[in-house]
Amino acid sequence: MTKNMDEYLSKNEKELESSLETNLEEGLTTEQVEEHRQKYGKNELPQGKVTPWYIIFLKTLIEPIQIILMVAAVISVIAPMITNNWQVHLEEFIDFIVIMTIVLIDSILETVQTMKARKSMDALKSLSKPKAVVIRNDMQQEIDASELVVGDVVVLEAGKYVPAELRIIEASDLMIDESILTGESVPVEKTDEPLTKQTTILAEMKNVAFMSTFTTGGRAIGVVIKTGVDTEIGKIATSINENDEESTPLEKKMAKFTMQIALLSFAIGILIFVTLFFSGNKGAWANYLMVAITLAIGVIPECLAAIISITLSFSTKRMAKENVIVKKLQAVETLGSVNVICTDKTGTLTQNKMTVKKMIMDNSILESKAYAKEKNDKHMDLFLKSLVLCNDSVTEGSERIGDPTELALVDYAEIIGYDEQDARDKWERIDEIPFDSERKMMTTVHEINGVNTTFTKGAIDNLLECCSKIMIDNVERPITDEDKKQLLAISESLSENALRVLAFAYNTNYDKEKDKDDLEHDLTFLGGVAMIDPVRDSAVSAVKSAHDAGVKVVMITGDHAVTALAIAKDLDLAHDASEVMSSEKLDAMNDDELFAIIEQIKVFARVNPEHKVRIVEALQKSGNIVSMTGDGVNDAPSLAKADIGVAMGITGTDVAKQAADVILTDDNFETIIKGVNEGRNVYQKIKRAIVFILGVNMANVISIFILSTINTVSPVEATNILWMNLIVESIIALSMGMGANDETLMKVKPIKGKNSLFRGIWFSMIKIIIFTTGATIGAYYFGMSFVDKQFLEKVVGQEKAELGWWKLLKRHDPNITMEQKIEIGDYGRTTMFMAITCAPCFYSNLIKLSHWKTSKKLHLVVNKPLWISSMGAFFLNMIVLFIPGLNDKILNLISVEQYAEHWYLVPVVFAIALTPTVAILLLDGIVFVGYHYFPEPRRRNKIILEQLIKHDEKIKKANRKPRNIEED
Structure with missing residues (x-):
């Protein structure tokens, strides 16, 4: 290992030669190079752990929701076998095959996206094979920088990267840009004189050139004192690699959501089994167990994991076109949750060009x-x-x-x-x-x-x-x-x-x-x-968009406070010196004092790397979801600490890109705002899918539970529920994340602090549950009205037919088998099946959450894939009703001949299936008009107060004296 840096700062040339075992005139010999390489290792930065694709794939299979689905798949096979005295039938594996297929598709999608992001990351590495001019064997030659060893004599020229840590021994007007380490945007002058005072502050080491910094002017000769992991950039890279990867907010929410759904499905299964067992024929316990397990599985949104992966995958493709590379799918949603963006000034808000x-x-x-x-x-x-x-x-x-x-x-x-x-x-x-x-x-x-x-x-x-x-x-x-x-x-x-x-x-x-x-x-x-270095025109509009979206922008820079405030004024980011904090004041504060004032500060000037981490921690402690942008090695710790780290793809170092979750290929602040917009839409689409799936599933479970309790037999078969899941989840719900983005979401302020997946979705979900349950039960009883005495005589005989279908289903008569009760319910099962599968096709496009509050104007977002899949699902439901064998043998519906006898049955049931859509439209219209035109007193007062504040801010901004240099 090499010695501490400060041991080389004060040495003269003879002492350096002795300490490093080299010759500063002739350089190392070939034999010495090999010896030093064996002793100190190659001049390469530590690489992060590369997880093989198959490990990534296996990890996706052990996520909570995937485990629950696989357990449900196994139960879907075992439950029917119990009722059939352990006889195995092919149809009993249909549920298993469908669920496992969904699990595998989701895992494959996530694995493929992760590998694509890794390839994009590798393609962005800007310093992959830098060169170095070195003196060896008394000859000047060019080699790969990775071949440098301690003691090598290196020649530096303007326009070249520093290939290793060098102690300068000769310098002529040497200027080096050290911004990737110190954040200082102006190049610093270097000297070849030994330092008389020892220091640990990098900016004060005037006779050392640091690895991966850039020579902007002059010439120099230096001797390598540190390589690879021992350099300053190597130390930071090592610390980043050792950091444990934290779960994103979406991953945490999904894990919690999965546990809640698992507990709910378990409770529903027990409740349904107990209710049916004690209210029905106890001898049919295996059938009741089958119904209970089927409905419990029905609550679980099997396709949700696939929906999330597909939604995120579509979003990452859109973001790639907008110059955003996402290394991890879930990072997209985190961007949408951000309410504070900490950003560098140079190159991100400004043009990085004097x-x-x-x-x-x-x-x-x-x-x-x-x-x-x-x-x-x-x-x-x-x-x-x-x-x-x-x-x-x-x-x-x-x-x-x-x-x-x-x-x-x-x-x-x-x-x-x-x-x-x-x-x-x-x-x-x-x-x-x-x-x-x-x-x-x-x-x-x-x-x-x-x-x-x-x-x-x-x-x-x-x-x-x-x-x-x-x-x-x-x-x-x-x-x-x-x-x-x-x-x-x-x-x-x-x-x-x-x-x-x-x-x-x-x-x-x-x-x-x-x-x-x-x-x-x-x-x-x-x-x-x-x-x-002027501000980007796009940055001005981007900052305004961020403020409109309720996102606070904090500028962090190595420049002086005066320069930082001037740029902040041009960006309409800050207007007063009280909104600017320098590193000296920051150092004088303890963590509690910083926490107390952090929300008022818009600009941090002359900051060091450790300051950035403190700033992020203080903002997170205040309940914020924080994004940090950066490009230098000094930014890496704060990029890793932030909820979402955003690295620059052009000027960013490999270490910064490695630490970040997202990479901007154009280094533009405006692109971050586009990412926020995309992230918000992703989260909204996922929540809409959750509303849709849970609403429909719960409506089905409740309606089946009510009718099963009344009739002591399930109104539908397991194959009916399977078809419903296939249509609603696999066809309709999967397309919910493929539509266009809703731009009005950037007018909705983010929710600070904990933001559950269930927050803001209850009203929409309850509407679906109530209206769909009502329509489904209504459709069942409409269908049962076609059960006449003649039909009952065919099923149970003339004597029992006198009782009517209502009493026959409720009676605990050992002479009436479960198969006969199921056959009695054929008409009700058919109409209920039609309502269950068709109603979601009509209202799937109407699920809106919070964005309708932003404007009195209706803003319609057309999701073409959703419309196509909804119509496709509807026609599939119609077709399956009229396919002999499939309708009566597999799905246990009425036959084609019975439709011919009652021709108006189908159109009436379709009309019943439309009632939830009509009811949702009417209720949404009433709520929309009431919210915007007849607000309740408390909210009306709040609106008036907000309008007064906006008016005052507008006047204050109009009266604010513009920066006019000529007047000065």
Whole structure:
């Protein structure tokens, strides 16, 4: 193992050579490389545990709902065998085959989706095979970064990733972007000097280049001091891999829901068996047990697991088209439950591209777009030359190498028509003074039209001290104290609005014989630029959409509080310094103090990785479902801690992607909001399916239980219930998650805290239960009205036929067999079967939950697959009534001849099956009108209060002074 990092910070070159067993001039020999590899291992980050597909498949089979369904499948075989004296018939395995098929389909779907997400994840790895330039055997060569070992001497250049942890031994203007570790968006300057003070703070280790950070400028030579798991990025990757994967909210809810349904079905089974046993013929206990078990199984929504998988699978496909890759199906629903989104600023809310917005020209502020349209005179010509010539960045096609600030200057010059490559070829650099952090300036010398011209850029206060002249309206004149005071005031006003100011000057008195320090004296001030990483236009609308949806957006950034607040104002995210908390204040608070104030804070500035975890924990403690976005290694712990971690696919590191649940392939905040919308629709579709299945199942169980209690015999057969489950669940319910999304759900505020699957569904479910139960029992008695004396004589003989079907079904007469009672009920069974199977086909499209409260306008969402499956199920029910053998032999319904005798039976029963749909429509209409037009007093007062608050906020927003830099 390598030594602690701080042991290398203060060592000189000789001490490093001795400690690392290397030669800093010639590098390692081939033999030493092999020795060090055996000693320290390869330079590879730890990989997360890859679960084989068959283990994923087996895990899906041991989920609670799957176990219950498999037990139910076994019981569905055993129960009929008991009634048939353990004789085995093929039809007794139909239930078993259907249920097990559903279980297998669901497990296969979940396994396939998980494997697809894994492949997408692998395809996104941006740093899969980075290269490194290394000195070995006194020769420079390029190798895979994974082949590096401790003691290797590595050459760093601008535009290259740092391949391992390096102690810098030579540096020339080395600038490294460490944002993936520290969150700081501005590149930091590195040195090759040993540190005199030991430190454990990464940002203070100025002579160390960290693995996977990016070199934005300069050159350097470093020696490898740590590789793979021992690096900072490796440590975080290891901790992420060791974290136990937590269940998503949907998984927790489904586990609880499954247990509740299991207990309910068990209780119903016992209740029905006991009731039938004591009210009926005790000798028929096996038949009663069969009825009880069949109805208990009927309560269990066998297809629910498959419905969830299919709904989530359709959603993940839609989300993939919207640039969202979901690693785990259940994460989609979690996105929909989110009520707080913690997001990075750079690249997510902003464009991650410094852009020139304002110009300091002729002692005034101009818009950059307006200046670009002005006439290209002598002043502009010199100014544009200073932008591109006093600049080390390079752009060529999509290749962009250099400091973001310098790249912004080149981009702006190109807008006006200056290409940096052409300019540098035409006016070559003949001398320079590189930028350093003490002077805060950079100077280059170029021969322009035979004149050696010096261009200098830097911080405006430092630059003005070197200026003796100023150019105003194409005329050079001596600069006055009033000029300097005015320019500094302008610069300060721009800085207060989070704009970064750079000033430019020139002169033509270059003399190579003189000291270089003289280059930065007696300059002529040309002007300046003010730049910022601007917000994405889409982010502004996305933040508004989030607020409309009741989702709080919290910006977490490594930038200073002033910059963060300025961006937050542009996003309409925060407007006052009281809504911003810096890391210093956060550090001074204990967890209880943070918990007390967390809901009021909209922006966290200058944060460290450990701060992000604290913020997430405090928000979760307040009952929030928290989403965290991030791209850097430093974001990984908070991504793993959040309820839903969202990693950036373009700028995101492998560690961040590994820790996250969702990956955005376009790094856009707007995409997160699309994910929230999708998640809400997924959850709503699942709840609708639950309402539908449980409502229909409970209606059937209640109606069968009532009629069984009255008649001492079940009104339907097990095959009837099986067909009903096949039609309602396997055909209709499975298509409920395939329809279009309901955009009005983004107007419904999320419920904070515990949100049970049963919350908000009782009214819809009770409507289905009551109306369907009524229609089903009504259909049964309508069918039994066709049982005449002649029919009874055929079944039980003339003497017993005098009693009528009502008394025959209720009597405990040992001379009347169970088979005879079942045959007596053929007409009632037929009409009840028609009502049970057809009623859900009509009202399946009417199940709505909370979204109708958002507007007085009716918003219809057409689910074409549901309409098609409903109509298909209806026609299947009609067809099965008229297929000889299937209708009377298997389903125990009346024969085709009996339909011919009573031609109006079918249309009347269909009319009865329509009554729940009509009743639901009428009741929904009454509730809708009452809710929107005749609210009860308490809610009416609440509506008036909300309208007053919105009106006040609108006035306050209209009166809020906009950011106007010119006025400043």
